[in-house]
Amino acid sequence: FLAEDDLNARKLAVHRLEEASHEVVFQAGDMKTAQTGVSLAAQLGVTVGVLDGNLTETDHSGDDGRTLATLLRQAVPGVKIVSFSGGKVDYGDVAVDKSRWQDDPFIQLARAVTAL
Numbered sequence: 045f046l047a048e049d050d051l052n053a054r055k056l057a058v059h060r061l062e063e064a065s066h067e068v069v070f071q072a073g074d075m076k077t078a079q080t081g082v083s084l085a086a087q088l089g090v091t092v093g094v095l096d097g098n099l100t101e102t103d104h105s106g107d108d109g110r111t112l113a114t115l116l117r118q119a120v121p122g123v124k125i126v127s128f129s130g131g132k133v134d135y136g137d138v139a140v141d142k143s144r145w146q147d148d149p150f151i152q153l154a155r156a157v158t159a160l
Contacts (some may be wrong), residue, residue, distance in 0.1 A: 045070045045085055045093040047078040047112055048128065049101070053142065056150045057094065057128070064154035066092075075099040075108050082115045082151040090120055092157050095136070097129035110135040128153055 046068050047148075048054040058068050069088045072078035076140030080128060083159040085093075093116045097109035113125045113135040130143035138156045 045081060045088075045090045045095075045116065046122075047072040047081075047094070047099055047109075048096045049073050049099045050096075053096075053150075057153055058115065060150040060154040061094075061123065061157060064158055066154070066157055072099070075112075078108075078112050082119050084111065085116060085120050085123070090116070090123060092124045092160055094126045094128050094153065094157065096142075097127065097131055097133045097135075104131070109133055126153065126156050126160070 046057055048057060054071060061068055069090060070081045072081050077154060093111050095109040098104050099108040107126055109129060116123050125136040127133040127139040128142055133139060140149055140153045140156050
């Protein structure tokens with residue numbers, strides 16, 4: 045389950061995750077689509093959610109990721125959450141700072157998912 049509003053970042057995240065032998069079964073580019081996906085998460089076999097903190101264009105609080113993490117945990121007990129945001133967030137089991145381009149956050153993301 046991948047929720048990321050930046051299309052290029054979402055494409056690169058999918059590429060790196062698939063390159064690391066993970067299957068991305070659902071993608072969302074906005075909060076509404078992500079919320080719809082939560083209702084399908086259990087039947088899709090979601091075990092990990094990669095969630096950007098900000099999926100609403102005018103909101104940069106990180107609340108979108110926190111809300112989605114709560115919803116996913118309710119829909120799929122035991123799901124692991126990777127917070128994938130440029131800001132400081134605390135809603136994931138592990139956090140990857142995508143603003144640290146020098147560390148290639150997309151490789152760090154794939155490693156974090158693998159470690160879960």
